[in-house]
Amino acid sequence: xxxASIPMISVHGLHKRFGANQVLAGIDLEVERGxxxxxxxxxxxGKSVTLKCILGLIKPDSGSIRIxxxxxxxxxxxxxxxxxxxxxxxFQGAALFDSMSVWENVAFGLIQARGMPxxxxxxxxxxxxxxxxxxxxxxxxxxxxxxxxxxxxxGLARAIAPEPEILFFDEPTxxxxxxxxxVINELIxxxxxxxxxxxxxxxxxxxxxxxxxxxxxxxxxxxIAWCGPSDRIDDCGEPHVDQFINARVEGPFTADxxxx
Amino acid sequence: xxEWNFLAIIGRLFIGFLASIGxxxxxxxxxxxxxxxxxxxxxxxxxxxxxxxxxSLPVVGLTAIFTGAVLAxxxxxxxxxxxxxxxxxxxVVISMVRELGPVLAALMLAGRVSSAIAAEIGTMRVTExxxxxxxxxxxxxxxxxxxxxxxxxxxxxxxxxxxxIIGVMGGFLAATQRLGLNAGVYMKSTIxxxxxxxxxxxxxxxxxxxxxxxxxxxxxxxxxxxGAQGVGAATTDAVVSASVLILLFNYxxxxxxxx
Ligand SMILES: Nc1ncnc2c1ncn2[C@@H]1O[C@H](COP(=O)(O)OP(=O)(O)OP(=O)(O)O)[C@@H](O)[C@H]1O
Ligand SMILES: [Mg+2]
Numbered sequence: 191x192x193x194a195s196i197p198m199i200s201v202h203g204l205h206k207r208f209g210a211n212q213v214l215a216g217i218d219l220e221v222e223r224g225x226x227x228x229x230x231x232x233x234x235x236g237k238s239v240t241l242k243c244i245l246g247l248i249k250p251d252s253g254s255i256r257i258x259x260x261x262x263x264x265x266x267x268x269x270x271x272x273x274x275x276x277x278x279x280x281f282q283g284a285a286l287f288d289s290m291s292v293w294e295n296v297a298f299g300l301i302q303a304r305g306m307p308x309x310x311x312x313x314x315x316x317x318x319x320x321x322x323x324x325x326x327x328x329x330x331x332x333x334x335x336x337x338x339x340x341x342x343x344x345g346l347a348r349a350i351a352p353e354p355e356i357l358f359f360d361e362p363t364x365x366x367x368x369x370x371x372x373v374i375n376e377l378i379x380x381x382x383x384x385x386x387x388x389x390x391x392x393x394x395x396x397x398x399x400x401x402x403x404x405x406x407x408x409x410x411x412x413x414i415a416w417c418g419p420s421d422r423i424d425d426c427g428e429p430h431v432d433q434f435i436n437a438r439v440e441g442p443f444t445a446d447x448x449x450x
Numbered sequence: 451x452x453e454w455n456f457l458a459i460i461g462r463l464f465i466g467f468l469a470s471i472g473x474x475x476x477x478x479x480x481x482x483x484x485x486x487x488x489x490x491x492x493x494x495x496x497x498x499x500x501x502x503x504x505x506s507l508p509v510v511g512l513t514a515i516f517t518g519a520v521l522a523x524x525x526x527x528x529x530x531x532x533x534x535x536x537x538x539x540x541x542v543v544i545s546m547v548r549e550l551g552p553v554l555a556a557l558m559l560a561g562r563v564s565s566a567i568a569a570e571i572g573t574m575r576v577t578e579x580x581x582x583x584x585x586x587x588x589x590x591x592x593x594x595x596x597x598x599x600x601x602x603x604x605x606x607x608x609x610x611x612x613x614x615i616i617g618v619m620g621g622f623l624a625a626t627q628r629l630g631l632n633a634g635v636y637m638k639s640t641i642x643x644x645x646x647x648x649x650x651x652x653x654x655x656x657x658x659x660x661x662x663x664x665x666x667x668x669x670x671x672x673x674x675x676x677g678a679q680g681v682g683a684a685t686t687d688a689v690v691s692a693s694v695l696i697l698l699f700n701y702x703x704x705x706x707x708x709x
Binding site: 272303 | 570573574577578579581582583584585586587588589593
């Protein structure tokens with residue numbers, strides 16, 4: 191089979207339950223190589239859990255996850271590290287290492303996983319920081335001294351610095367001003383269009399979703415309720431999507447809530 | 451029905467206890483595997499040795515000097531009841547080197563080091579820093595757990611050696627200054643009675659205790675969940691379980707060296 195025909199990320203029948211809380215009930219997703227998928231959905235609908243399952247940080251109850259055609263559920267040791275080295279991840283809470291300075295955070299993947307010399311890694315880290323609008327003057331600060339939006343951007347710089355093939359962003363523009371959101375959107379688009387990376391982004395920001403997504407998927411009740419090209423989302427005819435993107439108070443989301 | 455409920459509760463507690471032992475053993479096995487396979491993070495290990503060893507010197511030194519001094523006074527009081535005052539030096543050095551040096555230093559470090567490790571790793575867990583580490587293709591067992599375990603296992607014997615010397619000095623000071631015993635005689639009896647096995651058994655204990663201290667800190671920190679409260683609980687659990695295990699293994703090791 192030609193490698194271009196194998197989706198970069200493919201998830202089938204992903205289930206995950208926490209106690210009595212069935213969070214994922216059969217997620218199916220596919221992202222082609224060099225494409226960008228945006229996941230939207232209500233708060234608490236399992237978007238972050240889906241990403242963490244793909245990264246192997248949460249063990250799914252059942253389902254298959256393939257990265258570049260290779261089944262990755264249950265991988266461990268060196269083979270797990272090899273597939274993780276292809277992926278860059280921005281966590282919802284940035285998750286910067288507070289025992290290190292900002293630039294050491296950004297350079298971490300370059301130094302530890304790639305074995306790059308420290309001086310060269312610092313230069314690359316500063317370049318990545320510049321891309322997300324962080325000044326070199328904060329490079330030696332501790333992450334705790336940064337504002338929430340700056341931490342988010344430092345987390346973003348850490349994810350992109352090793353130039354991974356696959357990028358996961360959990361709410362990259364949350365907490366940023368509109369101008370900075372625009373910069374980050376452009377950055378993600380550039381990574382995907384120009385560098386050929388594959389991206390999976392979670393966001394609540396519909397403008398951002400339209401800008402960076404080749405396609406958009408809505409998670410609802412543990413499944414993908416709708417998935418399609420981002421330019422078709424306005425006339426998709428799916429009532430949940432319709433309520434979500436137009437931020438209406440009344441609609442199927444609220445009706446389901448009341449029925450429960 | 452009440453009896454059954456009672457039995458059910460006991461049963462559940464017992465099963466829970468077995469489950470947590472199993473969990474801990476798995477964690478330990480996992481840790482040991484990563485302890486002996488590359489990559490090794492020597493720089494971090496060295497930094498941990500400084501943190502665990504060097505910065506614990508004052509507290510361990512103070513503990514040792516007072517313990518040695520008190521020991522000398524008490525043995526003198528006890529010894530005088532059957533005219534054995536002259537054994538003060540011998541008893542001080544043997545109890546210090548074989549028993550009190552390792553155990554007291556380890557208990558002080560359980561409070562100081564286990565808690566710090568649990569709080570640090572626990573905070574990294576609940577703020578997703580451990581997840582971030584994993585996604586940067588760095589194994590947290592190698593990067594976080596192994597350096598702390600190696601550092602504590604190597605450092606504690608060194609600390610205990612220093613504690614032994616300071617403790618004997620404390621006993622010497624109390625004996626010569628307070629009890630008016632002859633300094634030369636005291637020193638000679640101390641050195642004459644000491645055997646190599648006293649020192650090696652004490653230092654072996656210290657290495658085991660160091661391992662337990664770091665293991666409990668890492669285990670409870672690594673498995674903590676639920677925000678600041680969870681980290682607080684992990685810290686307490688680390689100190690309590692490290693202390694209990696130190697006393698338990700102290701008996702097991704003493705029994706082993708005894709036979
Ligand atoms: N480690 C965990 N243990 C127990 N429950 C969890 C855990 N992680 C997530 N959950 C539950 O899974 C559900 C989905 O969580 P998730 O973080 O994926 O939401 P989300 O879609 O990312 O929401 P948001 O947009 O607010 O970030 C929530 O109900 C949450 O309580
Ligand atoms: Mg989330």
